[in-house]
Amino acid sequence: MTTMAVYGEDVPSTMGGVVCYGPGDYRHEDGITVPAPGPGEVLLKVSAIGICAGDAKCFAGAPRFWGDGRKTPRYVEPPVRPGHEFVGNVVALGEGAGEKHGISLGDQVTSEQICPCDVCRYCERGAYQMCIPHDVYGFHQCTQGAMADYVLLPARARNHKIDKSVPPEHAVYTEPLACSLHGVELGAVQFSDIVVVSGCGPIGLGMVGGVRQKSPKLLIALDLYDWKLEVAKKCGADVVLNPSKCDVVKEVMRLSGGYGCDVYIEATGHPNSVVQGLDMIARMGRFVEFSVFGKETTADWSIIGDCKELTIVGGHLSPRTFPKAISMIEKKQIPVEEIVTHRLPLSRVVEGIEMVNKSSESIKVILLPD
Incomplete structure (x- = not known):
């Protein structure tokens, strides 16, 4: 039949x-x-x-x-x-x-x-x-x-x-936002945390919005373009920093009382952002890598182990986060x-x-x- x-x-x-x-x-x-x-x-x-x-x-x-x-x-x-x-x-x-x-x-x-x-x-x-x-x-x-x-x-x-009240040009952001939320979940953000999101592209901005919903102590966004940092503020960033205009490692250390950030979420796919994150993250911090790289990255792995005892977590796709992403878009929370x-x-x-x-x-x- x-x-x-x-x-x-x-x-x-x-x-x-x-x-x-x-x-x-x-x-x-x-x-x-x-x-x-x-x-x-x-x-x-x-x-x-x-x-x-x-x-x-x-x-x-x-x-x-x-x-x-x-x-x-x-x-x-x-x-x-x-x-x-x-x-x-x-x-x-x-x-x-x-x-x-x-x-x-x-x-x-x-x-x-x-x-x-x-x-x-x-x-x-x-x-x-x-x-x-x-x-x-x-x-x-x-x-x-x-x-x-x-x-x-x-x-x-x-x-x-997705509710038909959401225009397709907004609804199409669901997939990147869902990926962003998975990255935030991997960071296990706590109320007392200082969180840095490196990169304010579609994924990074979604991560800023997701971290904002976790209500950390301080949320810092990094990007090389000031106009993208302005969007990061609208997504919920407390502080925005441009690595081309200031020493972001020094600034994060100052803002954290010399300890560094508790969570660093890498969303640029650029090797410099990885090294920068390892330098600014606190001891026993959580480093989330969520990027597609065009080439291999070299870093001092002694920072991960002997120096700081870091937790390094890789993030991929968006398991079980689509419903939350759709909800955020429907409720205009981003x-x-x-x-x-x-x-x-x-x-x-x-x-x-x-x-x-x-x-x-x-x-x-x-x-x-x-």
């Missing part, structure tokens, strides 16, 4: 979208087949897509994505449609998909960036963000991304509704209108990626289907 999907509107047979063929080779093409949802699957008409720093580094050819010919295998499976930060409206449901995901035709929906297998060791332990197949939208063939008119959400996707700085048509994807890589004039760059 053939199962049939239920469609809420007429869906064309083909669509426009971006296809990644290799580093620096992203093409906007027409005539791409619109996927039909099978059992448990959902078809979204895409309304907004965010460009992640990971997308930008992938475009630039970072070994993390394309391999280095030695110890790092290739992660990307081209040709593939990029895009793992997205929101759209449900236009078709495969058999049983509505009940499985708790969604209906017409709902505004986003999906967690990873579609976990649910059977590997990490999934069984609840750490599905570390799933071994690691099928993230936009990188693998089985999880084609959302830089297109339509995107198919697999049966194993983790989908979430200034998304200040964080989303640029909106471009999907056909200008390369321009958007270059803007993200440059970062001096943008925070969150989003794409809108043409």
Whole structure:
């Protein structure tokens, strides 16, 4: 017996979208087949897509994505449609998909960036963000991304509704904010803590907003651009510092009575920020690393052990934080209108990626289907 999907509107047979063929080779093409949802699957008409720093580094050819010919295998499976930060409206449901995901035709929906297998060791332990197949939208063939008119959400996707009162240009910030909140959770922020967030990009600003909800003793944000630091203030930073204009290590030591910060959250992906954090963090402090780096970083590991007895925690994706991120956006607890700085048509994807890589004039760059 053939199962049939239920469609809420007429869906064309083909669509426009971006296809990644290799580093620096992203093409906007027409005539791409619109996927039909099978059992448990959902078809979204895409309304907004965010460009992640990971997308930008992938475009630039970072070994993390394309391999280095030695110890790092290739992660990307081209040709593939990029895009793992997205929101759209449900236009078709495969058999049983509505009940499985708790969604209906017409709902505004986003999906967690990873579609976990649910059977590997990490999934069984609840750490599905570390799933071994690691099928993230936009990188693998089985999880084609959302830089297109339509995107198919697999049966194993983790989908979430967003109230229709939230404009798509705000709702699309859910994924980065959810990642930010996971990073904050890893920092185990306490009321008595002095917390430093290094980097005021989309993830860093979300972390500032998340830490603010933890009510620490002092929240300090760092960035090389003063205009981004002004946005950090609106997200809840008590103090903002520009490393190009002052000795931030000295300032943090002064503000902490000579001890250093209790929690340092690194969200720049730049080696200098790592070394800077190790210098300013207090003994027995908690260092959270939440970045995609374009190259390896060198640091004095004796600081971690013999000198300070630090806890170093790596952060990845956003397990179980999507509901909180959606709540913060729906309740306007974070200034998304200040964080989303640029909106471009999907056909200008390369321009958007270059803007993200440059970062001096943008925070969150989003794409809108043409």
